[in-house]
Amino acid sequence: MSIFRYPHPPASEITPRSLWLSRRDLLATGLAGAIVPPGLLRPAPARAAPLTARSGGQSTEGLTPTPFQDVTHYNNFYEFGLEKTDPAERSGGFHPRPWTVRVDGLVAHPRTYDIDALLARPLQERLYRMRCVEAWSMVIPWIGFPLAELLKEVEPLGSAKYVAFESVVRPSEMPGQSGVLPVLDWPYVEGLRLDEALHPLTILAVGLYGQTLPNQNGAPIRLVVPWKYGFKGAKSVVRIRLTDSRPPTSWNLRAPDEYGFYANVNPEVDHPRWSQATERPIGVRGGFFGAARKPTLPFNGYGEQVAALYAGMNLRRDF
Ligand SMILES: Nc1nc2c(c(=O)[nH]1)N[C@H]1C(S)=C(S)[C@@H](COP(=O)(O)O)O[C@H]1N2
Numbered sequence: 008m009s010i011f012r013y014p015h016p017p018a019s020e021i022t023p024r025s026l027w028l029s030r031r032d033l034l035a036t037g038l039a040g041a042i043v044p045p046g047l048l049r050p051a052p053a054r055a056a057p058l059t060a061r062s063g064g065q066s067t068e069g070l071t072p073t074p075f076q077d078v079t080h081y082n083n084f085y086e087f088g089l090e091k092t093d094p095a096e097r098s099g100g101f102h103p104r105p106w107t108v109r110v111d112g113l114v115a116h117p118r119t120y121d122i123d124a125l126l127a128r129p130l131q132e133r134l135y136r137m138r139c140v141e142a143w144s145m146v147i148p149w150i151g152f153p154l155a156e157l158l159k160e161v162e163p164l165g166s167a168k169y170v171a172f173e174s175v176v177r178p179s180e181m182p183g184q185s186g187v188l189p190v191l192d193w194p195y196v197e198g199l200r201l202d203e204a205l206h207p208l209t210i211l212a213v214g215l216y217g218q219t220l221p222n223q224n225g226a227p228i229r230l231v232v233p234w235k236y237g238f239k240g241a242k243s244v245v246r247i248r249l250t251d252s253r254p255p256t257s258w259n260l261r262a263p264d265e266y267g268f269y270a271n272v273n274p275e276v277d278h279p280r281w282s283q284a285t286e287r288p289i290g291v292r293g294g295f296f297g298a299a300r301k302p303t304l305p306f307n308g309y310g311e312q313v314a315a316l317y318a319g320m321n322l323r324r325d326f
């Protein structure tokens with residue numbers, strides 16, 4: 008089995024240790040092209056600023072937040088490398104200022120938003136489950152605002168049917184983007200149907216745990232769609248474009264038989280290489296094989312709010 012054919016999840020999650028170690032060696036020698044300027048190897052300085060938010064009003068019954076240390080040190084952000092620890096360790100040279108988000112495409116009023124203006128909006132805290140397609144999960148206290156707010160301001164045209172998201176391309180600050188490891192093409196791109204994008208649960212997050220977003224979590228602004236697998240939540244977003252056709256998405260381009268466009272969390276549709284029936288809560292002792300492993304819920308537990316979006320669809324085919 009080639010780890011390059013099947014890069015998600017990283018080898019350390021599912022492959023034999025020998026294979027995992029051999030890839031680490033490859034990365035360490037720089038053979039894979041993942042050579043990091045020394046300055047980027049230092050951990051991110053704590054530059055977070057406090058954010059104030061009111062409750063988003065979602066039911067958070069029974070949800071215990073994953074410890075901050077896990078939320079910020081067990082990450083997927085391939086622009087900084089493939090290992091879970093890479094984003095925290097290698098994002099210290101990333102500068103989330105100045106930053107703008109362009110919202111355009113099929114809209115009446117295309118606009119460029121400055122990040123500081125977005126941060127000055129009324130912000131909400133949303134305690135959401137996050138379920139990675141790799142079968143681990145977290146509970147994260149995000150701070151942000153509904154994506155629908157921005158979309159309504161730019162006024163989607165009647166012809167707009169989808170929303171495309173683009174993450175930043177900055178190889179000088181993102182060591183994973185200058186590697187030649189054939190995993191993903193840059194920019195990282197994602198997409199939603201317009202009705203999914205307008206759903207009140209869909210937010211743009213600018214912070215977590217009461218402070219601005221750490222670089223490794225997608226500073227300064229990222230998408231969060233809690234009923235979908237984590238990879239739908241594009242990090243460090245610079246462009247949001249309304250389109251009339253389904254936009255290409257990074258993991259679907261990489262392996263269309265493994266990662267669908269919809270990517271709704273679904274315990275009944277297994278990934279071709281592992282079951283999606285259960286998940287390993289990060290930061291909970293005994294999570295991997297032990298008793299803490301828990302059942303995965305349809306739509307990640309948000310079915311009551313979102314199932315109607317998919318009425319009449321075949322969710323096995325449109326996975
Ligand atoms: N630009 C970009 N966005 C990304 C990713 C990535 O590699 N690049 N990884 C995705 C995946 S697979 C997951 S599970 C989540 C992880 O978010 P977190 O590290 O903040 O928990 O980010 C998603 N967004």
Ligand SMILES: [Mo]
Nearest residue numbers: 139140237238
């Ligand atoms: Mo993921």
